[in-house]
Amino acid sequence: MPKLKAIVIGAGIAGIASAVRLAVKGYQVDVFEANAKPGGKLGEINMNGFRFDAGPSLFTMPQYVDELFKLAGKNPEDYFKYIKLKEICRYFYEDGLRLNATADLDQFAKDIAEKTHSTAAxxxxxxxxxxxxxxxxxxxxxxxxxxxxxxxxxxxxxxxxxxxxxxxxxxxxxxxxxxxxxxxxxxxxxxxxxxxxxxxxxxxxxxxxxxxxxxxHFGAYIPKDGMYGIVNALVKLAEELGIRFHYSQKVEEILHSKTGKTKIEGVKVNDKTYRADIVVSNLDIWFTYKNLLKDITEPKKLLTQERSSSALIFYWGMDSSYSDLGLHNIFFAKDYQKEFSAIWKDKTLSHDPTVYVNITSKHIRNDAPANAENWFVMINVPANNGQNWDQLINEARANIIKKINRILNRNIERDIVCEQTLDPRGIESKTGSYQGALYGNSSNNQFSAFLRHSNFSSKVKNLYFCGGSVHPGGGIPLALLSARIIDDDIRPVQ
Incomplete structure (x- = not known):
């Protein structure tokens, strides 16, 4: 008997995880990815001797990654290594307060009590x-x-x-x-x-x-090869399981029967049909319905819900080192509510944004040249609704530099030797996230958990959905759990 075939659309982290789980169940799996490399939002940038993780920068719940290797009968440590962080984040405030959030909760509580008006209790x-x-x-x-x-x-x-x-x-x-x-x-x-x-x-x-x-509780970690090391390790596992990756191959349509009970038939890529018994879409649910599912009524209420926020990221190669910074650093806005009002009500950027700076070279020395650092500098921004992003980027860059200069009492701009920028427009075009929203729909009401799209289609048999735009949500742990939920619904090949 020929193997049952499964096709996964998108080689993001959830797509790769779904492919691995399907292969373990006995399916012959093909993954079609529109980009030239796997990873989706979990990408990387190499520039002038600096390496940057392009997207997610915080690694929690590593057991969900390890689980995939164990399912395949492999030792996770043979593929993927990570270390637990003693320091989770450094926080900087405009009034001079500095806090180091450590994995030792008692120590962190003590630090809060000693430096602020709050107590350890x-x-x-x-x-x-x-x-x-x-x-x-x-x-x-x-x-x-x-x-x-x-x-x-x-x-x-x-x-x-x-x-x-x-x-x-x-x-x-x-x-x-x-x-x-x-x-x-x-x-x-x-x-x-x-x-x-x-x-x-x-x-x-x-x-x-x-x-x-x-x-x-579970801890924060850093992969020894950076966040993109998660992708490399899982792709290696997937290929060993016989999964075939097709890069620069954009799926044009999800094919399904037009008569009788609607069920999956395969996908169309470059006008060529690829048959499948199961299809899993890791593409944003908005684009899955709008671009890939013909003759299927879209869930309009779900697709018109408020989108999550996006990000504006500067990747800066810094020709200097900063001893007062760690791996994860937050420079807080003075008026936090005003910042969120600008993002959510005015759909623009605050003049005093909260700035996140991630520097993996603090732990992974080869991520930057000697005596230099790789700065991933990010602020939260609204999803793309046609704003003048070129103007907003210029203003944000100036405001970010002024803020960090003010708090660190240094001139950081003269240390920037190379630079790239990613804004909501680029996030949408590179990762297929509608309006550049990083997490699909927002969670700005108490029923949001129930308002995310399911991990299966109620209209097309054997069509499934994974990734940050569907249940249970965005971020690496939840994306991996979306693949597990699909796995629980599919029987092994007999």
């Missing part, structure tokens, strides 16, 4: 609440489909339903954090976690306070 109470939200939600909202009855027929699901009031869904994250901390600067620090899924802490539910638990 406040911090410990917050982290306990974060843990509770995780315990209530992770089985139901993260690891299972919300769109199948069987997901609710588990005892742990019923227990979570009875504990629903503990997930803090009916007040905003900002309101909750204001109640947790006397010092508004610490509330601001934890409001920042709304940006991990492209949302606004002044609108999004306090359920998002689950996110710090991923970092502070």
């Amino acid at each position: 406040e911090a410990r109470h917050y982290f306990k609440k974060s843990k509770t939200i995780y315990e209530v939600t992770h089985r139901v909202f993260l690891e299972r489909s919300l769109h199948k009855l069987k997901s609710y027929l588990h005892w742990d699901t019923l227990k979570s339903i009875f504990r629903f009031g503990q997930i803090d869904a009916f007040r905003t994250q900002a309101k909750a954090n204001q109640s947790f901390f006397k010092d508004e600067r610490i509330a601001q620090l934890f409001n920042r976690y709304a940006t991990y899924n492209g949302s606004d802490p002044y609108q999004a539910p306090a359920t998002l306070n689950v996110i710090p638990h991923f970092e502070y």
Whole structure:
């Protein structure tokens, strides 16, 4: 009997994970990727002797990557190595406050108590609440489909339903954090976690306070070969399993039967038909419906929901080293609410943005020349709605440099020896994310978890969806979980 065939559209992290899982189940798998390289948002840039991770820069929940190697009967350490960070992030405020968030929660709580008006007890109470939200939600909202009855027929699901009031869904994250901390600067620090899924802490539910638990309980890590090392390791595994990658091959249409019960037939690429028993789309759900699914009614309400925020990123090769900076660094806006109002209400950029600086050469020395550093400098921005991005980029660059100069008391611009920029337009064109939104739809209301598209099609049999634009959401851990949810729904080849 010939093998059953599966096709995955897009070699982003969720697409590769889905391909691996299908191959382990016995399918012959082909992956079609529009770009010349795999990775999607998880890309890399090489420039003038500097290497940059182009997209996601924080690595948490490494067990979801290791799981893929174990499923294939491989030792993860033979493919992929990472180290746990002792220091999670350095925080810089305009009033001179500096905080180092460490993996040692007691030490971090003590640091908060010594330097701010908040107490160690406040911090410990917050982290306990974060843990509770995780315990209530992770089985139901993260690891299972919300769109199948069987997901609710588990005892742990019923227990979570009875504990629903503990997930803090009916007040905003900002309101909750204001109640947790006397010092508004610490509330601001934890409001920042709304940006991990492209949302606004002044609108999004306090359920998002689950996110710090991923970092502070499970830990933050750095792959020894950088974030793109995740892609290289998984592609190597996939190829060993016989998965075939077709780069610079853009899928034009998902083919399905037109008579009888609608079921998947394959895909069309460059006017050529490739037959398949299963198709998994890792493309943004908006473009999947708009461009690939002909004669299938699109879910208009879902596709017209508010998009998540995007990013403006400067990749700077710095001809100097900065001892007061670490791997992850945050320079906070003085007025955080004003910054988010600019992004979400005015669809523009604040003149005083919060700036994130990631410097992998602090740990991976070959990522920059000797006595130099690779700066990944990012601010949150609205999705692309036709703004004058060229003007906004110039203004943002100047404001970012002024801000960092002011806080570090250095002239950083003279150290910039090479530069590239990525804005929402480029994010859309390079990664297929509608309007450059990094996480699909926003999570700015308490029902957002239920409003994401399912991981399967209710209209086309054997059509599945993975990645950050569908359930359970964006970011590496959730993208990998989207592949696991699909896996749970597909039977092994007999």
